[in-house]
Amino acid sequence: MFSDIFNTYDWDETRQRIRSKTDADVAQALQRKGRRSLDDFMALISPAAEARLEEMAQLSRLLTQKRFGKTIQLYAPLYLSNECSNICTYCGFSFDNKIPRKTLTDDELLREAEAIKKMGYDHILLVTGEDHIRVGVHYLKHAISLLRPRFSHISIEVQPLDQDEYAQLIPYGLHTVLVYQETYHEKNYRQYHPKGKKSNFSYRLLTPDRLGRAGVHKIGLGVLLGLEDWRTDSFFCALHLDYLEKRYWQTRYSISFPRLRPYSTQGKLNGNTGFSIQPQFMSDRQLVQLICAYRIFNEELELSVSTRESEKFRDNIIQLGATTLSAGSKTNPGGYAVEPASLEQFEVCDERSPGKVAAMIAEQGYEPVWKDWDKAFS
Amino acid sequence: MNTLKIADKEFSSRLFLGTGKFGSAKQMEEAVLASGSELVTVALRRVDLETDTDNLLSHLRHPHIHLLPNTSGARNAKEAVFAAQLAREAMETNWLKLEIHPDPKYLLPDPIETLKAAEELVKLGFVVMPYCHADAVLCKKLEEAGCAVVMPLGSPIGSNNGLQMRAMLEIIIGQSNVPVIVDAGIGAPSHAAEAMEMGAAAVLVNTAIAVAQNPVQMAHAFRLAVQAGRMAFEAKLGTKKKNAEASSPLTAFLE
Numbered sequence: 001m002f003s004d005i006f007n008t009y010d011w012d013e014t015r016q017r018i019r020s021k022t023d024a025d026v027a028q029a030l031q032r033k034g035r036r037s038l039d040d041f042m043a044l045i046s047p048a049a050e051a052r053l054e055e056m057a058q059l060s061r062l063l064t065q066k067r068f069g070k071t072i073q074l075y076a077p078l079y080l081s082n083e084c085s086n087i088c089t090y091c092g093f094s095f096d097n098k099i100p101r102k103t104l105t106d107d108e109l110l111r112e113a114e115a116i117k118k119m120g121y122d123h124i125l126l127v128t129g130e131d132h133i134r135v136g137v138h139y140l141k142h143a144i145s146l147l148r149p150r151f152s153h154i155s156i157e158v159q160p161l162d163q164d165e166y167a168q169l170i171p172y173g174l175h176t177v178l179v180y181q182e183t184y185h186e187k188n189y190r191q192y193h194p195k196g197k198k199s200n201f202s203y204r205l206l207t208p209d210r211l212g213r214a215g216v217h218k219i220g221l222g223v224l225l226g227l228e229d230w231r232t233d234s235f236f237c238a239l240h241l242d243y244l245e246k247r248y249w250q251t252r253y254s255i256s257f258p259r260l261r262p263y264s265t266q267g268k269l270n271g272n273t274g275f276s277i278q279p280q281f282m283s284d285r286q287l288v289q290l291i292c293a294y295r296i297f298n299e300e301l302e303l304s305v306s307t308r309e310s311e312k313f314r315d316n317i318i319q320l321g322a323t324t325l326s327a328g329s330k331t332n333p334g335g336y337a338v339e340p341a342s343l344e345q346f347e348v349c350d351e352r353s354p355g356k357v358a359a360m361i362a363e364q365g366y367e368p369v370w371k372d373w374d375k376a377f378s
Numbered sequence: 379m380n381t382l383k384i385a386d387k388e389f390s391s392r393l394f395l396g397t398g399k400f401g402s403a404k405q406m407e408e409a410v411l412a413s414g415s416e417l418v419t420v421a422l423r424r425v426d427l428e429t430d431t432d433n434l435l436s437h438l439r440h441p442h443i444h445l446l447p448n449t450s451g452a453r454n455a456k457e458a459v460f461a462a463q464l465a466r467e468a469m470e471t472n473w474l475k476l477e478i479h480p481d482p483k484y485l486l487p488d489p490i491e492t493l494k495a496a497e498e499l500v501k502l503g504f505v506v507m508p509y510c511h512a513d514a515v516l517c518k519k520l521e522e523a524g525c526a527v528v529m530p531l532g533s534p535i536g537s538n539n540g541l542q543m544r545a546m547l548e549i550i551i552g553q554s555n556v557p558v559i560v561d562a563g564i565g566a567p568s569h570a571a572e573a574m575e576m577g578a579a580a581v582l583v584n585t586a587i588a589v590a591q592n593p594v595q596m597a598h599a600f601r602l603a604v605q606a607g608r609m610a611f612e613a614k615l616g617t618k619k620k621n622a623e624a625s626s627p628l629t630a631f632l633e
Contacts, residue, residue, distance in 0.1 A: 065589045067536055069399020122426070152423075218482075245483060250453065252482040300483045365401040374423040376461040377451045 001209050002243050003202060009239070011185055015232040021046035029296070030055060036297050041238050044293035045231045053289055060292035060321040063299045070366045073302075073324045074354060075123040075155070076116045079333040080104050080143055082345065084129030086196030088182075090227065090260060090279075092345045093129040095196060103134055108338045109143060113150055115336035119328055119354045122371040123153040125178070127331075127345075130159035130198055137165045141172050148173035153373035155220070159197065160207040166214035175373065178220030179207045180258065184236035185228045192227060208240065212248030219244065219253055220304070225287070226260030226279045234290055238297060245298075254302035254324065255294055259287060259309070284313055288320060295321040307350045314350050315360055327357035379608050382579055384557060385473070385505040385526050387444065389416050392574065393604040394446070394559065396584025397434060398424065400593060407437035409587055413597035419446040419475045419582070422461050427468040435469070446507065448475035454488070455495035462499055474499060475529070476508040485535045489516050493523060500524035509561050512543035517550045517558070528554060529582065531562035532573065536585045538565025541572055551577045567596075567603030574607025575614070 021043040029040035030052065036044075043049060049056065081103035084093045092099070104112065116124060126143060128135040135158065144154055155176035156169075166177065183189050186201050193199045211219050221241055223233040241253055260279050282290075291303055304324040305317055314325060330336050331345040350357070358368035382389045395415045400406035410418055418438060426432045438445060447465035452458035455478065462474050476499065478492050479485045487510050499506045505526045510516055512530040520528050530550055533539035540563060541547060551558045557579030564570050565586045573581050583600055590596035 065399075066538065066585065069585070069588050070401035071399060249483070250480045362402060367400060367402050369424070371426055372421075372423055374427075374451065374461065374464075376422065376464050377453070377457050 001206055002240055003205060005239065005243055006184070006205065006236070009236070011232060014235055015229055018042050018046050018231045018235060021048045023048050023051065026052050030059060038239060038242055041293060041297040042235055044296055045234055045290060049289060049293070050285070053285065053292070056292040056296065057288065057320050060295040061319055063295055064321045064323065067299050068323050071369045072318050072322070072361045072366050073123065073369045073372055074121065074358065075125055075324065075326055076119065076121045076354070077125045077127050077157075077326055077329050077331065078112055078116060079127045079331060079335060079345070080109065081128040081131065081135045082333050083131040083134045085131050086198040087194050088198065089192050089194075090224065102333045102339070104333050104338070106146060108334060109146060111337045112334065113147055117150055120358070120370050121354065122151055123155070123373065124151045125155040125157060125326070127156075128158045130196065132159060132197065137161060137168060140169060144169060144172045144174055148375070152371050152375055155218070160204055161210075163210040163214045166211055166216055170215060173375070174216065176218035176220060177211050177216050178222070178256065179204070179211070180222040180224060180256065181205060181237065181240070182224045183228045183233055184223065185233065188228060208244050212244060212251055215250075217252060219251055220256055221253065222256040222258055224258050224260060225282050229280060230282050230286065230290065238294070241298070241301070252302070254304055256304045256306065257287060257291065258306065287313075288317070291317060291321045307348045308346060309349055311350045311352060314357075318361060318364060318366060325357065327352065327354040379605065379612065382557060389580070391416050391601070391604070392580040392608055393570070393600055394419065394580055394582040395587065395597075396582065397438070399585055399588035403433045403437040405593055406434075406588070409593040409597040410438065410443065411440070412594045412601070413587070414601045416442050417444050417446050419448045420469070421448050421450045422465045423451045425468070427464065444473065445469050445471055446473050446475050447471065448477050450477045452478050453480040454478065455491040455498065458491070458495040459498050459502075462504060463502070466504070472503055473505045474507065476506055487511060487531075489513060493519055496520055496525050497523045507559070512546035512550060514546060514549045514553065517554060521554060521556050525556065527557045527559050527579070529559045529561040532560045532569065533563030535562035537563050538586055539563050540565055540569040544576075547573070547578070548576060567599045570600055571603040571607035571610075574604055575610045577611055
């Protein structure tokens with residue numbers, strides 16, 4: 001299990017190792033023939049690599065095109081519920097946040113799905129808060145089987161489940177599970193997640209192991225960028241990925257880059273949550289560095305950039321390493337058709353329609369891909 | 379140049395194309411036309427079988443172009459056989475490029491599941507073209523299973539590394555009774571020419587063309603390289619024969 005490896009690392013020491021990487025280390029990582037190591041990844045995400053960002057971007061673009069061609073995959077999130085039994089100090093769905101709660105009924109779910117289908121989507125990501133009672137495995141089974149005839153590829157981003165629960169969902173049409181560790185800083189993790197099942201750091205940490213054993217096709221990893229030092233957290237995420245790829249070799253992997261935004265979270269973080277650590281906001285430049293570092297480290301990895309990011313950033317990142325984009329996203333249950341005005345989980349930054357985003361992709365000589373899976377592959 | 383016969387079809391072009399990774403369907407179409415290819419492979423997973431207006435397929439409607447559906451995405455024989463049947467119905471062809479890769483990172487073919495699926499698909503009446511390792515024994519077994527061709531890889535798919543499996547490919551070509559098509563790893567026209575000179579019946583190219591700065595021109599370059607390589611192969615055969623005739627028999631003194 002990943003904990004066997006994870007426990008041999010120390011956060012502060014790792015952070016120091018990244019900070020002590022030199023330009024020579026970065027140059028070596030860039031020039032290396034063949035596959036790069038975790039140590040190279042460390043150099044690529046280090047402050048020393050900032051001076052070689054253009055070089056990294058050029059290489060990242062080449063490697064991405066070699067593997068993925070000039071294509072960008074598109075998907076839409078469908079929020080099923082904002083019920084949540086956790087307290088997370090950075091999230092709009094947090095249990096202690098007094099917002100109207102909603103879980104879609106069958107009829108509402110189908111109306112939302114229809115609206116998404118009309119935009120052209122064939123790949124869908126189902127999102128819920130973390131509530132084992134209201135949106136437990138039975139609800140998910142039901143939701144997936146309702147959507148199965150309409151979409152070629154179904155992903156979920158919900159509370160971590162047990163191995164046999166994941167295994168139960170696969171025959172219904174589950175392909176991909178996204179589960180972000182948020183942070184690998186074990187001690188501070190408890191401060192961000194003081195209540196609810198999510199406060200159990202190691203249950204979350206071992207979720208990808210359970211997914212791998214259950215035989216889920218694709219696993220999406222990530223950290224909430226800005227919660228802790230993004231370099232250290234990203235190193236641990238890469239370490240996790242490296243372990244998983246070798247262990248669960250039949251699984252595909254993707255990385256997402258949820259980044260804390262000052263405008264959407266400031267009030268909460270500085271508010272009355274008793275939150276002592278200031279978020280460490282990550283700049284656009286640093287996010288580009290991270291995306292390129294992942295690509296150079298792992299040529300086959302899918303890299304996903306959501307509508308949290310700005311139009312300008314997304315327009316440019318498709319040439320630099322990203323392979324997957326969402327577009328026209330609504331982050332509230334019912335947001336597409338049922339109840340467009342309800343409260344969102346996070347503020348969407350790029351509000352363009354999927355059609356507009358697809359046109360932008362095509363303008364850059366890339367093909368927007370709506371379908372890259374088939375129901376034939378269970 | 380000899381034509382290439384596979385099942386009931388004859389091909390004057392020995393360059394087969396993949397249709398993924400292009401910047402647009404239109405660019406893909408132009409590249410396919412420039413390549414002169416008559417057989418292009420299309421991933422079932424990329425095609426919307428529920429509409430008649432699929433973007434990819436609508437750009438491949440030319441009388442000289444035959445579609446070769448592939449099962450990319452299948453992880454075992456069962457999935458591949460199911461996908462093959464869907465593809466046969468939707469694309470109205472019993473030709474099939476059999477791809478089974480349980481490993482999504484390197485996309486390496488599973489020899490055991492591929493052989494299993496090939497046996498079954500042949501029985502179901504498919505013209506089976508299996509993507510496989512450059513493994514001479516496996517290729518013989520696929521031939522015995524009734525596959526129309528074998529498609530060993532030149533090097534890992536998408537790597538553009540050329541014929542790193544050269545020694546094995548030579549053995550496979552040397553002993554095969556079905557056409558050997560080098561699939562995967564061909565990154566430059568010179569690699570394609572090399573495979574053809576070696577005696578490959580055809581090559582299948584995708585990444586090297588799709589990702590080139592000018593895919594249409596690169597497609598044309600591959601067309602020429604494949605022709606040149608084939609001509610050289612055929613010419614070499616002729617030359618050898620001539621030499622043999624010209625030399626006096628070493629055993630004449632025995633008479």
